[in-house]
Amino acid sequence: MSFGEQLPIVFSALNTGFLQTMRLFLITLVGALPLGMLLAIGEMSRFRLLRTIIKTVVWIIRGSPLMIQLLIIFYFPGLVFNTPLWGSGESGRLAAASVAFIINYACYFCEIFRGGIQSIPVGQEEAGLVLGMKPTQIFFRVKLLQVIKAILPPISNEIITLVKDTSLARIIALQEIIWAGQAFMKGSRGISGVIWPLFFTGVYYLAFTGILTLLFGRLEKKLSFFR
Amino acid sequence: MAILEVQNLRKSFGSTLVLDDISFTMEKGAVLSLIGSSGSGKTTLLRCLNFLEQPDSGIIRVNGETLLDAAAATASDFHRNLRLKRLHFGLVFQSFNLFPQYTALENVMLAEKLLAREQPDWKERKAARLQEIQAHAESLLADMGLKDRMNNYPHQLSGGQCQRVAIARALALNPDILCFDEPTSALDPELTGEVLRVIRSLASLHTTMIIVTHEMSFARDVADHIIFLDSGKICEEGTPEEVFGNPQQERTRQFLSNYAQQ
Amino acid sequence: MKKIIALLLCLMLVAVAAFAVAEGESDKAYVLEKGTLIVGITDFEPMDYKNEAGEWIGFDADLAVAFANYLGVKVEFQEIDWDNKIFELNGKNIDCVWNGMTLTDEVLSAMTCSKPYMNNAQIVVMRADKIADYATVESLSSLIFAVEAGSAGEAEVNALGYQVNAVQNQAAALMEVKAGTSDAAVIDALMAAAMVGEGTSYADLAYSLPLNEEQYGVGFRTGSDLAAELDAFLAASAADGTLQKVAETYKVQAAIVTE
Numbered sequence: 001m002s003f004g005e006q007l008p009i010v011f012s013a014l015n016t017g018f019l020q021t022m023r024l025f026l027i028t029l030v031g032a033l034p035l036g037m038l039l040a041i042g043e044m045s046r047f048r049l050l051r052t053i054i055k056t057v058v059w060i061i062r063g064s065p066l067m068i069q070l071l072i073i074f075y076f077p078g079l080v081f082n083t084p085l086w087g088s089g090e091s092g093r094l095a096a097a098s099v100a101f102i103i104n105y106a107c108y109f110c111e112i113f114r115g116g117i118q119s120i121p122v123g124q125e126e127a128g129l130v131l132g133m134k135p136t137q138i139f140f141r142v143k144l145l146q147v148i149k150a151i152l153p154p155i156s157n158e159i160i161t162l163v164k165d166t167s168l169a170r171i172i173a174l175q176e177i178i179w180a181g182q183a184f185m186k187g188s189r190g191i192s193g194v195i196w197p198l199f200f201t202g203v204y205y206l207a208f209t210g211i212l213t214l215l216f217g218r219l220e221k222k223l224s225f226f227r
Numbered sequence: 228m229a230i231l232e233v234q235n236l237r238k239s240f241g242s243t244l245v246l247d248d249i250s251f252t253m254e255k256g257a258v259l260s261l262i263g264s265s266g267s268g269k270t271t272l273l274r275c276l277n278f279l280e281q282p283d284s285g286i287i288r289v290n291g292e293t294l295l296d297a298a299a300a301t302a303s304d305f306h307r308n309l310r311l312k313r314l315h316f317g318l319v320f321q322s323f324n325l326f327p328q329y330t331a332l333e334n335v336m337l338a339e340k341l342l343a344r345e346q347p348d349w350k351e352r353k354a355a356r357l358q359e360i361q362a363h364a365e366s367l368l369a370d371m372g373l374k375d376r377m378n379n380y381p382h383q384l385s386g387g388q389c390q391r392v393a394i395a396r397a398l399a400l401n402p403d404i405l406c407f408d409e410p411t412s413a414l415d416p417e418l419t420g421e422v423l424r425v426i427r428s429l430a431s432l433h434t435t436m437i438i439v440t441h442e443m444s445f446a447r448d449v450a451d452h453i454i455f456l457d458s459g460k461i462c463e464e465g466t467p468e469e470v471f472g473n474p475q476q477e478r479t480r481q482f483l484s485n486y487a488q489q
Numbered sequence: 490m491k492k493i494i495a496l497l498l499c500l501m502l503v504a505v506a507a508f509a510v511a512e513g514e515s516d517k518a519y520v521l522e523k524g525t526l527i528v529g530i531t532d533f534e535p536m537d538y539k540n541e542a543g544e545w546i547g548f549d550a551d552l553a554v555a556f557a558n559y560l561g562v563k564v565e566f567q568e569i570d571w572d573n574k575i576f577e578l579n580g581k582n583i584d585c586v587w588n589g590m591t592l593t594d595e596v597l598s599a600m601t602c603s604k605p606y607m608n609n610a611q612i613v614v615m616r617a618d619k620i621a622d623y624a625t626v627e628s629l630s631s632l633i634f635a636v637e638a639g640s641a642g643e644a645e646v647n648a649l650g651y652q653v654n655a656v657q658n659q660a661a662a663l664m665e666v667k668a669g670t671s672d673a674a675v676i677d678a679l680m681a682a683a684m685v686g687e688g689t690s691y692a693d694l695a696y697s698l699p700l701n702e703e704q705y706g707v708g709f710r711t712g713s714d715l716a717a718e719l720d721a722f723l724a725a726s727a728a729d730g731t732l733q734k735v736a737e738t739y740k741v742q743a744a745i746v747t748e
Contacts, residue, residue, distance in 0.1 A: 001688060009541065078580025088527050088565060127324035130277050131338035132310045145328045173569045185660030187534030189541050193689030195664060226327040227382040
C-alpha cells in the first residue's frame with residue numbers, strides 16, 4: 001500500500017484515538033477541578049480527623065504512579081472481588097480510566113488550590129471583616145479572583161501535563177491516540193509494519209497543547225489588570 | 228456621655244499576657260494617640276476594639292451600648308452580631324490591605340454596596356442607591372485629594388495614595404470611631420506627610436479617632452489625649468503637654484528620650 | 490505458636506472456600522448466561538486484525554465468531570495489553586485469549602488452554618544486507634537480540650545464552666533493529682511474514698533462521714470447561730473442512746494442526 005493510500009486510513013484511526021484522548025481529558029477536568037476544590041476546603045477544615053484523612057489520601061495518590069492506580073482501579077474489582085465492575089467494552093475502560101484520572105488529578109489540584117488560598121495575605125480577610133463583610137462575601141468578592149490569578153500558572157501546567165498523561169491509560173487498553181498509532185506497527189486495517197503513525201501522534205498533542213497554551217496565556221493577560 | 232468606654236480589658240496569647248487590665252474612656256470628637264514600643268500591646272488593643280481578637284475579659288461600650296462583656300460572653304456571644312458590632316469601628320491598616328482587583332472607587336464602594344443589598348427595599352431602589360453610594364465614595368476620595376485617581380487600581384497608586392484610599396474606605400461606613408494602626412510605618416518618609424495631613428484635617432472636622440503611631444511629633448500635635456502603653460499596661464496617660472512635656476514615669480522618660488535621640 | 494497455626498488454618502479454610510465457589514461455577518454456564526463471549530486480542534495480522542472498515546477479521550477472529558455461534562452467544566472482541574492478559578482473564582474482563590498465543594510453560598500454568606491448533610516458530614529478523622553472514626545459530630552468538638518481554642522468543646534466546654534486550658512488544662522489537670539499537674529481533678514467524686519486507690517500514694529487514702518450533706492455543710480461565718468445548722468444536726471444524734477453508738483465506742493453511 002502506498003503512502004498516499006495509507007494516509008486517510010491512518011488519519012481516521014488517529015482521529016478516533018484522539019477523540020478518546022479528548023474524552024478522557026475533558027471528563028477528568030470536569031470531575032477533578034470541583035473534587036480538588038472540595039478536598040482543598042476539607043484540608044483546611046477545623047476537623048483534625050478530616051484533615052488527616054485527606055492528607056493521607058493525597059499522599060498515597062500523589063506518592064504512587066498513576067499507572068499502578070489505573071491497574072488497581074480497573075483490575076481489582078474482578079481479580080480480588082470476582083465481580084468485574086466496569087462492564088465490557090471500551091466504555092468500561094474509559095469509565096475506569098476516568099475514575100483513576102479524576103482521583104489522581106483532584107489530589108494535585110487540591111494542593112494547588114490550598115496553596116493558592118493560603119497565599120492570599122491575611123490582611124485581605126481582616127480588611128473585609130472590619131468592613132462588616134460576611135465570610136462568604138469575603139471569599140467570593142475579595143479572595144476568589146486573587147486565588148484564581150495566583151493558581152493559574154500551576155493549574156495550566158497541570159492541565160497540559162494531563163493532556164499527555166492520558167496516554168498512560170493504554171495500560172488498561174484504552175484505545176487512545178498512542179494506542180491507535182502503535183496498532184499500525186503490528187498490523188491494522190491492511191497496514192502493517194509501519195512506524196510513522198506512532199510518531200505522528202506527537203503532532204496531535206503539540207497542536208492541542210498549543211491551543212491550551214494560547215488560551216491560558218490569554219486568561220493570564222486578562223487577569224493582569226491587577227497585581 | 229463617653230463615646231467609648233473600655234474597662235479592664237485583658238488578653239493573652241498562650242501564656243503571654245499582651246493586654247493587662249486596660250481601662251480608658253473617650254469623648255466624641257476626641258483624638259486619642261496610643262504610643263509605646265513594639266510589643267507593648269498597642270496593635271492588639273486596636274484589634275480587640277475591632278473584634279479581630281477576642282479579649283479574655285473586660286467590657287467594651289460604645290455610646291452606652293455594651294458591645295462586649297467578656298466575663299458574661301461565651302464564644303457564641305462573641306460571634307453573634309459580630310458584623311454589626313464591628314461597624315461601630317473603622318480600621319486603617321499599616322499595610323493598607325486594599326483589594327487589588329478593585330479600583331480606588333470600587334474599594335470604597337464595595338462594603339457599603341454589600342450592606343445596601345441586605346436592605347429590604349434594595350430591589351426597588353437599586354439604581355438610586357447605587358448612585359448615592361457612588362456619589363458618597365467620590366466625595367470621600369475627593370476629600371482625600373484623589374479626585375483624579377478614582378479609577379486607578381491600587382498597584383497604580385503610590386503608598387501614600389493607597390493609604391488615603393484606605394482611609395476613605397474606612398470612612399465610607401460612617402464608623403463612630405476610626406482607628407489607625409501605624410498608618411505611616413509602611414511609607415517612605417516623603418510620603419508620610421500627605422497621610423498625616425489627611426488625618427489632621429479629619430481631626431479638625433472632629434472625627435473621633437484612635438491612632439497608634441511612632442510619629443511622636445505628630446501625636447503631640449494632633450491628639451487630645453495620649454496613652455503610653457508598656458508591657459500591656461497603661462504606664463502613663465494625659466494630655467500631650469503632660470505626657471511629652473512632663474512625664475511622671477521613669478519608663479516614659481526613657482521611651483521618649485530614645486525618640487528624641489533619633 | 491499454636492495460635493498462629495490456628496490462624497493460618499482459618500485463613501486457608503477461608504481461601505479454599507472462596508476458591509471452591511469460584512471453581513464450582515461452570516465457566517461455560519457463566520458465558521451462556523451472560524450471552525457474550527469476550528475474546529481478548531491484540532492487533533496481530535493475520536490472526537486478529539481490523540479490515541479497512543474497522544471490523545475484526547483474521548484466522549483467529551473468524552474462528553472465534555464461529556465458536557461463539559456454536560455456543561449460541563454473541564462475540565465481542567476486546568483489545569488488551571498483552572502484558573495484562575492474565576489479569577484480564579481472571580478479572581473476567583475477557584473470557585479467553587485467542588490471539589496466536591504460543592503455548593509456553595508459563596501460559597499453560599496460568600490458564601487452561603485448548604489443544605494446539607497452529608504451528609509457529611520463533612524466527613530471527615535482521616538487516617537484509619547482513620543476513621547472509623549469519624546462517625547458523627552459532628554465528629549469532631555475538632549479537633544483541635530485541636525480544637518481547639515474556640515472549641517465547643525471549644525464552645529461546647535466553648536458552649541459547651545470548652544477549653537480550655527485552656522490549657514492550659514484538660513491534661517494538663522490530664523497531665529496535667530498524668533503529669540499530671539492537672542487532673536482531675526474535676519474533677513469531679507468522680508475524681514476521683506480515684510485517685517485514687516490501688511495503689512496510691521494515692523493507693530493509695529480512696528473516697531467516699527459526700530458533701524453535703512451537704504451537705498456538707487458546708487460553709481460558711484456570712479450570713474452565715470451555716477449553717474442552719473448543720477442542721470439540723475445532724475437531725468438528727477440521728473434520729468438515731471449514732477450518733482449512735478459513736486457513737486458506739488468510740494463507741496460513743500450511744501451519745494449521747489437524748489431527
